[in-house]
Amino acid sequence: MASRQGAADATASAHTGRGGSHTNTRARSPAAPERGRDVSVPPERDPTAYAQTDHFRRRLRQQGRYVTLPLAGDAIRNGQLRWNTSDGWRFAVVRDGVRFVVVVGDTETPSPVLVTGWTEVADWDTAREADRWSDCDLHTIRLRSDLSEHRDRQIPGRIRPRVVTRPFEIGGHRVRTAAGEGHVECADCGARFRSKRELCELGCDSR
Numbered sequence: 024m025a026s027r028q029g030a031a032d033a034t035a036s037a038h039t040g041r042g043g044s045h046t047n048t049r050a051r052s053p054a055a056p057e058r059g060r061d062v063s064v065p066p067e068r069d070p071t072a073y074a075q076t077d078h079f080r081r082r083l084r085q086q087g088r089y090v091t092l093p094l095a096g097d098a099i100r101n102g103q104l105r106w107n108t109s110d111g112w113r114f115a116v117v118r119d120g121v122r123f124v125v126v127v128g129d130t131e132t133p134s135p136v137l138v139t140g141w142t143e144v145a146d147w148d149t150a151r152e153a154d155r156w157s158d159c160d161l162h163t164i165r166l167r168s169d170l171s172e173h174r175d176r177q178i179p180g181r182i183r184p185r186v187v188t189r190p191f192e193i194g195g196h197r198v199r200t201a202a203g204e205g206h207v208e209c210a211d212c213g214a215r216f217r218s219k220r221e222l223c224e225l226g227c228d229s230r
């Protein structure tokens with residue numbers, strides 16, 4: 024969560040106001056603090072209005088994250104929009120049993136930006152029946168969610184049922200796990216991990 028919060032802080036510091044924009048003026052209250060986050064103004068539903076942060080661009084390239092620009096566009100156009108106190112505005116859309124979540128920064132930057140994005144298994148049975156996802160894809164998505172959700176805890180019990188033969192990137196490593204193993208193993212440095220915290224704290228020797 025620290026990295027997401029960091030991204031939000033970075034966009035906040037880039038505040039330059041959007042006085043010329045017609046989209047933001049209607050709900051701006053004169054009582055609101057000048058530099059405060061104006062949560063009353065929902066972000067735009069036009070995907071072409073958004074620039075990409077470097078963080079978002081890196082995520083598009085990461086194996087096992089399943090975030091793409093067309094899906095981000097789909098989420099922005101058609102997804103549920105929610106305010107979240109740690110991230111800000113989130114769009115979320117479920118396709119073939121998997122939820123695509125996109126966090127946007129809209130009110131503190133000169134132009135709105137795609138801050139970050141990720142996937143979650145919303146409905147395991149629906150996702151398994153869909154041609155779009157292999158078992159390896161779904162195990163990858165579920166494992167990444169579990170590691171991120173319980174960042175500081177060792178979770179061998181949640182890792183053990185997962186089978187991920189194609190390494191995915193997390194915490195600077197490329198990890199996989201076999202059936203019955205209570206850890207993930209980096210394909211590059213060979214280290215074993217049971218929590219996201221360990222993944223993030225130990226550098227990958229192979230680099």
Ligand SMILES: [Zn+2]
Nearest residue numbers: 196209212227
């Ligand atoms: Zn490694």
